[in-house]
Amino acid sequence: MVKLQINGKTVEAREGEMLLAVMQRMGIEVPTQCHHEAIEPTGNCRLCMVEITKKNWDGWKKCVTSCLYPVEEGLIVETHNDKLFEIRKTILDLQLARSPHSDYVAKMASEYGLEKSSYPVEPQGDDCIMCYACTRICDVLGKSAIAPTMRGHEKIVAGPFGEAPPDCIGCLSCAFICPTDHIKWNDKGNTRTIWDKKFKLIKCKKCGKKTITREFADYLIEKRELPSEYFDTCDICKRQETADTMGALVVKAREATI
Amino acid sequence: MKIDSIAKLDKWRKEIQTKQKAIKTKILICLGPGCLAGGSDKILKEFQTILKKKKIKDVLVESVKKTGCHGFCARGPMVIIEPLGIFYSKVKKVHVKDIIEKTLQKGEIIEKLLYKDPDTDKIYKEWRKIPFYARQQKIALRNVGQIDPDEITDYIVNGGYSALAKILKGMKPDEVIDQVSKSGLRGRGGAGFSTGRKWVTCAKAEENPHYVLCNGDEGDPGAFMDRCIMEGDPHTVLEGMIICAYAVGSQEGYIYVREEYPLAVVNLQKAIDDARKFGLLGDNILGTDLCFDLKISKGGGAFVCGESSALMRSVAGEIGEPRAKYVRSVLKGLHDKPTVLNNVETFANIPVIIEKGADWFAAIGTKKSTGTKAFSLAGKIKNTGLIEVPMGIKLKEIIYDIGGGINDNRKFKAVQTGGPSGGCLPADKLDLEVDFDTLADNGSMMGSGGMVVMDDRTCMVDVSRYFLNFLVEESCGKCVPCREGLFQLHKLNEKICEGKGTEDELKLMENLSKTIISGSLCGLGQSGPNPFLSTIMYFRDEYEAHVKKQECPGGVCKKLITYKINDDCNGCMACLSVCAASAITGKKKEQHTIDEVKCDRCGACYAVCNINAIDII
Numbered sequence A: 001m002v003k004l005q006i007n008g009k010t011v012e013a014r015e016g017e018m019l020l021a022v023m024q025r026m027g028i029e030v031p032t033q034c035h036h037e038a039i040e041p042t043g044n045c046r047l048c049m050v051e052i053t054k055k056n057w058d059g060w061k062k063c064v065t066s067c068l069y070p071v072e073e074g075l076i077v078e079t080h081n082d083k084l085f086e087i088r089k090t091i092l093d094l095q096l097a098r099s100p101h102s103d104y105v106a107k108m109a110s111e112y113g114l115e116k117s118s119y120p121v122e123p124q125g126d127d128c129i130m131c132y133a134c135t136r137i138c139d140v141l142g143k144s145a146i147a148p149t150m151r152g153h154e155k156i157v158a159g160p161f162g163e164a165p166p167d168c169i170g171c172l173s174c175a176f177i178c179p180t181d182h183i184k185w186n187d188k189g190n191t192r193t194i195w196d197k198k199f200k201l202i203k204c205k206k207c208g209k210k211t212i213t214r215e216f217a218d219y220l221i222e223k224r225e226l227p228s229e230y231f232d233t234c235d236i237c238k239r240q241e242t243a244d245t246m247g248a249l250v251v252k253a254r255e256a257t258i
Numbered sequence B: 001m002k003i004d005s006i007a008k009l010d011k012w013r014k015e016i017q018t019k020q021k022a023i024k025t026k027i028l029i030c031l032g033p034g035c036l037a038g039g040s041d042k043i044l045k046e047f048q049t050i051l052k053k054k055k056i057k058d059v060l061v062e063s064v065k066k067t068g069c070h071g072f073c074a075r076g077p078m079v080i081i082e083p084l085g086i087f088y089s090k091v092k093k094v095h096v097k098d099i100i101e102k103t104l105q106k107g108e109i110i111e112k113l114l115y116k117d118p119d120t121d122k123i124y125k126e127w128r129k130i131p132f133y134a135r136q137q138k139i140a141l142r143n144v145g146q147i148d149p150d151e152i153t154d155y156i157v158n159g160g161y162s163a164l165a166k167i168l169k170g171m172k173p174d175e176v177i178d179q180v181s182k183s184g185l186r187g188r189g190g191a192g193f194s195t196g197r198k199w200v201t202c203a204k205a206e207e208n209p210h211y212v213l214c215n216g217d218e219g220d221p222g223a224f225m226d227r228c229i230m231e232g233d234p235h236t237v238l239e240g241m242i243i244c245a246y247a248v249g250s251q252e253g254y255i256y257v258r259e260e261y262p263l264a265v266v267n268l269q270k271a272i273d274d275a276r277k278f279g280l281l282g283d284n285i286l287g288t289d290l291c292f293d294l295k296i297s298k299g300g301g302a303f304v305c306g307e308s309s310a311l312m313r314s315v316a317g318e319i320g321e322p323r324a325k326y327v328r329s330v331l332k333g334l335h336d337k338p339t340v341l342n343n344v345e346t347f348a349n350i351p352v353i354i355e356k357g358a359d360w361f362a363a364i365g366t367k368k369s370t371g372t373k374a375f376s377l378a379g380k381i382k383n384t385g386l387i388e389v390p391m392g393i394k395l396k397e398i399i400y401d402i403g404g405g406i407n408d409n410r411k412f413k414a415v416q417t418g419g420p421s422g423g424c425l426p427a428d429k430l431d432l433e434v435d436f437d438t439l440a441d442n443g444s445m446m447g448s449g450g451m452v453v454m455d456d457r458t459c460m461v462d463v464s465r466y467f468l469n470f471l472v473e474e475s476c477g478k479c480v481p482c483r484e485g486l487f488q489l490h491k492l493n494e495k496i497c498e499g500k501g502t503e504d505e506l507k508l509m510e511n512l513s514k515t516i517i518s519g520s521l522c523g524l525g526q527s528g529p530n531p532f533l534s535t536i537m538y539f540r541d542e543y544e545a546h547v548k549k550q551e552c553p554g555g556v557c558k559k560l561i562t563y564k565i566n567d568d569c570n571g572c573m574a575c576l577s578v579c580a581a582s583a584i585t586g587k588k589k590e591q592h593t594i595d596e597v598k599c600d601r602c603g604a605c606y607a608v609c610n611i612n613a614i615d616i617i
Helices: A019-025 A082-098 A103-110 A133-140 A173-177 A214-223 A235-257 B006-021 B033-037 B040-053 B095-106 B152-157 B162-170 B173-183 B195-204 B225-232 B234-248 B262-277 B308-315 B344-356 B358-362 B395-402 B436-441 B460-474 B480-497 B503-519 B530-538 B540-548 B574-578 B604-608
Strands: A002-006 A009-013 A049-053 A062-065 A076-078 A147-149 A156-158 A185-188 A191-194 A197-203 A210-213 B026-030 B064-067 B079-082 B086-088 B211-216 B252-258 B293-299 B339-343 B372-379 B385-390 B412-417 B423-426 B450-455 B563-565 B614-616
Touching (some): A002 A019, A009 A019, A049 A082, A062 A082, A082 B480, A133 A173, A197 A214, A210 A214, B006 B152, B006 B162, B026 B040, B033 B040, B033 B225, B040 B064, B040 B095, B079 B095, B086 B095, B152 B262, B162 B234, B162 B344, B173 B344, B173 B358, B195 B234, B195 B339, B211 B225, B211 B234, B211 B344, B225 B234, B225 B262, B225 B344, B225 B372, B234 B252, B234 B339, B234 B344, B252 B262, B293 B308, B339 B344, B344 B358, B372 B395, B385 B395, B412 B460, B460 B480, B460 B530, B480 B503, B503 B540, B530 B540, B604 B614
Parallel strands (some): A002 A076, B026 B064, B211 B252, B211 B339, B252 B293, B372 B450
Antiparallel strands (some): A002 A009, A049 A062, A049 A076, A147 A156, A185 A191, A197 A210, B026 B079, B079 B086, B372 B385, B412 B423
């Protein structure tokens, strides 16, 4: 365990724990966009920045992203001050110009008193805030079908060569994790479309309900070593089946005792 | 032939010496990037063809040597005849026959090919005496321009690999590190971190393996020092890296070179192959326990990959994006293992430090910045080229004594040091001593050593716009302050160039710069606003002229200037014939006029008029 000071309070934390986790445990709120418990931190949005120093640093302070900074013995952390407020406000101000149609950005920015951007707004700007949550969750799932491509202001998340990603299995994790709902998808009839790629949905053998994509099912069967017919029925029908089997067993057992 | 002992290396060196003694006269032909563009490869071929047919005393076909950059790019292509040091500049293929028949056969000097100082009209026969060379001191560049980079024998005969032999003969790894620390050598890539301290931390790191990386991803516009070392003396980089590997206990290394440097890649690969062939790389180097091998890792030319963490990710085959380094890369670098990453020039200094000792090196330069530094002089300066000078030399000495002053003897306005992330220093800073700390204290930085000189016809607002544009294009786009912040900063800067900026926007730019500096993830963003901040610090009046009066004092920003022909015009028609927009009209020997509407302000007429009959208003 290490001892450190956050906003004047002394706290204990596990070695290797990140500052943000400790702060959240203490109930300290800092804005975050790219942070998500399911994935590795990356420090893209810079909103969770805090100012740190140590007693022997002779008053020298530096700004670090708390999501990535591991706790250290004797660290003195400040989570809210004028400088940090200015950094967070400017970041959101810049995002307002880049993603003028995003409710998510607008809501966060309004908390900093920003109704409209101080910078020239890009009317064509999309809602992607480059938090990499989608690409990171795809990496965690072991597919890495999409990745950040291009550079700088032109950067986008896309499949290889800007085409439909061949490795995508249509699991929708990216769409669900996206904080701004930028990643669009739809299910029409037996077809799911995401990243310009079309997938066939599995139809439950019993009730006919559409479940997941064939590619996703095959991937799970392989990864988790499930029986190959596992996804032929939907969850509800599977539960029904289990109940039926269990019921039959109970009846049989009762008959045997009588 | 494997050189499997130090004794064998010494013996080999003596053998080469005897062999090379037979070649009394040497004709060195610079094949550096500048001279090559001027056709020096054709000059080399011409020499070889003629000498094959002709028999001249003391001159053989082997006398003709191709070398790396000799430095004086402004006077290229150049041919140097040693041992007399005769310096022929601006040589063309047609001159080769003359040089052979007159100079080599009869010992006559061809005066028209010699260097003539444009200010004093003094003619110099020997290159060492030319002011451009006389003020320099070469350590990292000691062999560049003197030896054939393809021949390992050339390197060895000039004392190559003797520093390696010295440490293997009787220095412990910590003694090597001790020498490097004592020498005070600081990283030549820009940040100026102590090389010794870096090595010590890596050597002490418990995790294994340790890696040695060389950063050859020089990407600053106008910088070509590392390129010239890699092209002109690749073995010195290798030797520096092998010594480092011995000191920090590494067996594997990489040289990261951008693919835009094809000759550097070829020459380094040849050097690696040769070193491996002779047992200077690989297992049991020189018959000792030292095992070290290295590979070239080619980069795609992204500026951000010069940043350490992005470089390491790129070497590992991942996307070249930086990551936050709260654990230093010397402890968790390539593949999360302890890694020493040094710049090409830093490694090139190592063999000399080992050979001549730390005290010798520390005596050169200033107390806190020891040794020498290579710079590439570019921009509006007479003597463009590659130089190496002791630290602590004044900016003035570099620009006027070595650089020969400003083109057309115009007025000096600013010098940009440290590449796009560096800063522009004005005329009253010319007395500054060039070292890591002085430059940083004055709002610029040493950087890797690019030096771009600007004259009074430069607009500093436009300079800021240019470099911000470069950084916007090179930002990796991972973090918000750099991706969106630099983009907006550039946009606002562009508005000022068009005369549409406001005073409020200037204030906004200054505030935005603060967030970009403290909020960005890596060095690119953290130093990104420097072009703007250093120009507004020293040239605020120019910004104000753009914003308040819609005027461009430098006469550069197209939207704010008009060209007008004055009464001095003699109707020579020169401007009329170069005008691509057909905006100039007038008869021969009569004053011309420019149609303001048609004129696209390219400045071609202004450049071509040699009687100053065109004004920029």
